[in-house]
Amino acid sequence: MDSLFRGTLWTILILFTLPHLACNMLCPGSCLCNFKGAVKCVGDAITDIPQNLPVHTYLLQLNGTQMNIINEQSLADRDLLLRFSLTYSHLHAIHPNAFHVAPQLKSVKLSSNDLSTISARVFSPLATLEQLHLDGNQMETIAPDMFEGLVSLLDLDLSRNKLTSPASDVFDGLTKLTFLNLGRNSINKLPPTIFHSLTNLLQLMIYNNELEELEAGIFDKLVNLVELKIHHNQITILPPQVFWSLKNLKTLTLSSNRLQAIPEKTFYNMPKLTKLTIYNNPLLSLPDQLMGHMPDMTDLYLYATNLTTVPGNVFANMSGLLRLNFHLNDKLRELPSDLFCCLPKLEKLSLKSNDLLYLHPQLFSGLTTLGILLLNDNKLKSLPDNIFQGLGGDEEFNFCDAKILKSRNFFTTQTPGVASTTTMPTTLPTTTSTKTNEEFPPNTEKPSSHYKSANFYDTLVIEEGPEFVHHNLHKGWVLVPHFAAVFCMYRLNNSMDKLKAECAHPPE
Ligand SMILES: *[C@@H]1O[C@H](CO)[C@@H](O)[C@H](O)[C@H]1NC(C)=O
Ligand SMILES: *[C@@H]1O[C@H](CO)[C@@H](O)[C@H](O)[C@H]1NC(C)=O
Numbered sequence: 138m139d140s141l142f143r144g145t146l147w148t149i150l151i152l153f154t155l156p157h158l159a160c161n162m163l164c165p166g167s168c169l170c171n172f173k174g175a176v177k178c179v180g181d182a183i184t185d186i187p188q189n190l191p192v193h194t195y196l197l198q199l200n201g202t203q204m205n206i207i208n209e210q211s212l213a214d215r216d217l218l219l220r221f222s223l224t225y226s227h228l229h230a231i232h233p234n235a236f237h238v239a240p241q242l243k244s245v246k247l248s249s250n251d252l253s254t255i256s257a258r259v260f261s262p263l264a265t266l267e268q269l270h271l272d273g274n275q276m277e278t279i280a281p282d283m284f285e286g287l288v289s290l291l292d293l294d295l296s297r298n299k300l301t302s303p304a305s306d307v308f309d310g311l312t313k314l315t316f317l318n319l320g321r322n323s324i325n326k327l328p329p330t331i332f333h334s335l336t337n338l339l340q341l342m343i344y345n346n347e348l349e350e351l352e353a354g355i356f357d358k359l360v361n362l363v364e365l366k367i368h369h370n371q372i373t374i375l376p377p378q379v380f381w382s383l384k385n386l387k388t389l390t391l392s393s394n395r396l397q398a399i400p401e402k403t404f405y406n407m408p409k410l411t412k413l414t415i416y417n418n419p420l421l422s423l424p425d426q427l428m429g430h431m432p433d434m435t436d437l438y439l440y441a442t443n444l445t446t447v448p449g450n451v452f453a454n455m456s457g458l459l460r461l462n463f464h465l466n467d468k469l470r471e472l473p474s475d476l477f478c479c480l481p482k483l484e485k486l487s488l489k490s491n492d493l494l495y496l497h498p499q500l501f502s503g504l505t506t507l508g509i510l511l512l513n514d515n516k517l518k519s520l521p522d523n524i525f526q527g528l529g530g531d532e533e534f535n536f537c538d539a540k541i542l543k544s545r546n547f548f549t550t551q552t553p554g555v556a557s558t559t560t561m562p563t564t565l566p567t568t569t570s571t572k573t574n575e576e577f578p579p580n581t582e583k584p585s586s587h588y589k590s591a592n593f594y595d596t597l598v599i600e601e602g603p604e605f606v607h608h609n610l611h612k613g614w615v616l617v618p619h620f621a622a623v624f625c626m627y628r629l630n631n632s633m634d635k636l637k638a639e640c641a642h643p644p645e
């Protein structure tokens with residue numbers, strides 16, 4: 138009985154350890170091999186694809202090697218290899234027939250190398266290829282038939298190259314493609330039909346390029362597109378209806394362009410949109426009809442523009458909006474009284490660092506679910522009576538009414554300088570430039586310079602972390618508690634206690 142048990146145990150042990158031993162014995166130096174057939178090799182010692190790889194290698198990753206060329210035979214006799222990557226290796230040449238010997242490949246990643254020219258049709262034997270990553274190379278042009286024959290391709294990454302003006306037929310035939318990244322190139326022109334084959338595309342990235350305009354009809358065939366990122370270009374003008382075919386679009390980024398105006402009805406026919414960024418554009422005005430019905434929109438970023446006011450109905454079609462970031466518009470002087478009429482779900486409204494002089498008494502009356510309101514850094518001198526009524530406010534902030542505040546001149550027109558001891562969260566800028574603070578990036582000290590800081594804005598948008606507001610009780614920046622109610626956040630040059638005392642005994 139005992140020996141039978143032992144025998145079984147040995148059998149099990151041997152069965153499970155033998156393949157490991159076998160693989161380990163076959164694994165070349167500089168490589169790590171697992172028993173399933175995944176092999177990863179790193180380091181300068183590698184100058185070509187290692188010989189004596191495990192026979193069943195299906196995944197081969199070479200990183201940081203000295204393999205600068207893929208030769209005609211480099212990939213030969215690897216019939217089981219499906220996924221091949223050669224990255225960070227100063228690769229500068231691929232033999233025109235390099236992939237003839239490996240037509241079974243499903244994934245080829247040649248990211249972060251020195252490829253500047255790739256001969257036409259080099260990838261053409263790869264009829265089952267699904268993924269091709271050429272990002273982080275030196276390509277200035279794409280040969281016209283570079284992707285010809287890649288009928289199974291799903292994912293094409295050409296980002297971080299030096300492309301300037303891809304030809305109109307370069308993506309022809311890539312009808313299965315779902316992901317295309319052209320971001321971080323120097324593209325200044327895209328022909329109107331360049332994407333017309335890509336009827337199954339879900340994500341299109343064109344951000345961080347030098348586009349000055351979009352051609353009419355350029356997105357017309359992208360009926361399945363879910364995500365379109367065009368931020369950080371030089372776009373000054375949008376053709377009317379340019380997005381109208383994108384009925385499935387959920388995310389659209391247009392921030393950091395040069396738009397001064399947006400044509401009427403530009404965002405109509407996009408009923409699934411959940412995220413739209415238009416910030417950091419020198420917008421001067423918005424048309425009376427701009428936003429179509431978009432009930433799923435939860436976050437809107439409309440800041441760092443040159444708007445002086447907006448049409449009263451601009452947010453009226455966004456009934457599901459939860460967070461509205463309508464701040465840092467340093468010319469925004471007034472808001473129509475019905476602007477927030479139709480936002481029954483709004484939880485957070487940021488109007489900080491605008492140029493607001495006055496708020497209509499009814500401005501916030503429809504915002505019954507609002508949890509956080511930021512009004513700091515404006516030019517408000519007084520508030521209408523009862524402006525926060527109906528907002529279910531926090532006692533601490535509603536203990537005295539605005540008239541008393543006005544008579545006591547608590548609202549300073551000029552924002553007082555923040556004491557240098559203030560701990561400044563990097564997510565919240567102020568318009569004051571007098572402070573010195575280590576935590577605040579040095580190049581963002583002046584509003585004019587931090588308006589241009591891409592990092593700063595990306596951080597602000599992406600990190601939807603907790604808000605910090607100025608609170609004199611704590612003589613600095615504090616975290617808004619999670620369930621904080623209404624904050625009338627003026628930068629009060631007074632401690633909360635002093636304020637309370639004065640409100641309790643108003644002077645004659
Ligand atoms: C590849 O090498 C680069 C540079 O040496 C390194 O930054 C990167 O993390 C490596 N990637 C992988 C997947 O090992
Ligand atoms: C709201 O959307 C509908 C349908 O898309 C449109 O007809 C209407 O004009 C829009 N309203 C505004 C104020 O733009």
Ligand SMILES: *[C@@H]1O[C@H](CO)[C@@H](O)[C@H](O)[C@H]1NC(C)=O
Binds near residue numbers: 397421
């Ligand atoms: C927008 O405002 C900035 C900063 O005040 C200014 O430099 C720029 O010229 C303005 N742009 C337009 C189009 O008015």
Ligand SMILES: *[C@@H]1O[C@H](CO)[C@@H](O)[C@H](O)[C@H]1NC(C)=O
Binds near residue numbers: 554555556631
């Ligand atoms: C706050 O107000 C007092 C007097 O009203 C003034 O002396 C002081 O400099 C102000 N503090 C700041 C930070 O502006």
